[in-house]
Amino acid sequence: MRGWRGSRWTGCARRGSLGWRCRTRSSRTRTVFRRRRGGWSSGRRGPRGAGADPLAGYVPPAEVADAERAGRYPLALISAASHEFLNTQFGNNPELRRRAGELTVRVHPDDAASRGLAEGQRVRVGNERGSFEAVLRVTDQVRPGVAATAKGHWPRFAGGANANAVVDERATDLGGGPVFHDTRVEITAAG
Known part of the structure; x- marks a missing residue:
């Protein structure tokens, strides 16, 4: 099965990443999805990268719990x-x-x-x-x-x-x- 601009899902599974040719100044292939333990990741910043604790805590609702x-x-x-x-x-x-x-x-x-x-x-x-x-x-x-x-x-x-x-x-x-x-x-x- 063909993916984005010539990428093949079979090659994606073998290499562990999906390259995507996008129009940039260098016009090189950029990895957009990478295989990680437990699934695939886009590599976007998670909670830790955004400055938040990656393990969410519980904050009780102000009104509903009153x-x-x-x-x-x-x-x-x-x-x-x-x-x-x-x-x-x-x-x-x-x-x-x-x-x-x-x-x-x-x-x-x-x-x-x-x-x-x-x-x-x-x-x-x-x-x-x-x-x-x-x-x-x-x-x-x-x-x-x-x-x-x-x-x-x-x-x-x-x-x-x-x-x-x-x-x-x-x-x-x-x-x-x-x-x-x-x-x-x-x-x-x-x-």
Whole structure:
């Protein structure tokens, strides 16, 4: 089987590396994959090369593990990526908004029952930082104590707010990204 520009996978296995002719000033063959113990490696810098400890430690979540906060806001909100949008990119595209449907929040049947909420009901998801409205989906695909929604819905197309309204403005410990999976909320009937 031919690989990149004349490389053969059989030769790759025999030599232990895959050469790739790329357009550079010298136009020489450059090794892009090298066989290492346990598999193949691209030779890119790992955590140690980026200045991080190669053995990741455990840092407990700031909100989800806080027992006092859990008393006020008993549901851990997970804001996963939407299947239709790339974060908020394309969130204004009418066809993709049609495919995505309304902003929803999914909860376990026990959590919905204990709050007197029903499938398809419009609900308010909130904490002291803010709130957003969504359509409730009741499913056992979500664990008790967890609420799940999707990122990517633009506030102006989602009733004025989305999951960003309830997420803290601090950064994650590793990577410095948003804390979409470390948020506590309560869900009530909208009205």
